[in-house]
């Protein structure tokens with residue numbers, strides 16, 4: 001467990017309660033676009049407004065944000081609508097500029113949180129500041145790096161911290177822009193139970209049509225909030241046009257969202273207890289089966305050792321994979337799940353055989 005010195009998220013006169021909703025355009029483009037979008041977002045009952053001022057882009061030449069001239073626009077948003085405003089910071093200079101213009105919430109982006117030098121620079125600039133700071137997961141699926149970035153901010157004295165889960169870059173083709181890899185924020189919740197986690201369905205999906213399902217999944221996993229890109233005219237947005245929704249569409253999705261409670265204490269326990277007992281005994285059976293399978297792997301390892309054959313047999317591995325994935329449908333199991341499961345089993349099988357083969361070498 002990681003111990004952080006945290007305080008509940010709050011803003012002057014506003015306690016941030018689940019689900020925390022932050023919405024606004026990907027980028028501040030013009031003063032008019034920022035103000036009009038903010039008015040529309042506020043009209044839908046949202047209290048926290050986001051807009052990117054400095055935009056790290058993968059390739060040069062794309063719109064990289066308006067820079068500091070956009071900060072007074074956010075100040076006007078505050079004055080005119082009463083919304084609290086947030087933006088991304090990536091350098092000490094950004095922090096200085098944002099604080100000078102009264103920005104209420106800052107977040108560290110996914111490319112920045114992947115770089116400890118950059119996070120440290122931002123953290124140093126945050127010394128003595130106690131506004132909410134949100135730390136996006138690094139682009140690569142590295143939980144330690146994410147926790148490290150959060151620790152750096154916390155050690156600078158910032159206590160109102162939340163993590164933003166925006167998905168992870170992957171070479172695997174997927175319907176999503178960034179793979180959610182839910183097991184990573186789930187593991188973060190286990191490691192740092194008191195840290196709020198805010199999901200970013202816009203960057204996970206990359207497409208507004210897919211937003212709702214990810215929003216609901218985040219709520220079903222008991223995460224604390226959502227940060228969603230919303231633009232008064234998404235098709236005309238200067239960045240990330242396909243993943244932004246209008247404030248009205250946002251409100252429709254928020255209204256549909258089912259918010260479940262985490263506490264099972266006051267629900268009828270009998271059924272749940274019975275089902276959990278079943279799971280317990282099935283899991284024991286799974287373990288027994290794994291024990292048996294690994295014993296066979298070790299026997300194969302012994303055979304291969306005696307006959308001087310390599311452990312990895314790709315043709316057989318391909319056959320095993322193909323066969324198990326084909327059988328997935330018959331057992332009503334998801335292909336991807338079955339594939340992952342057999343990848344892990346194969347890895348462990350190889351590991352066991354390697355121990356058997358090399359025990360005489362005294363290295364294992």
Ligand SMILES: O=C(O)C(=O)C[C@]1(C(=O)O)C=C[C@@H](O)C=C1
Nearest residue numbers: 300311312313316317320346349
């Ligand atoms: O069939 C083999 O040769 C095995 O070693 C078993 C096994 C497996 O666990 O299924 C493990 C390693 C090989 O790459 C292929 C398959």
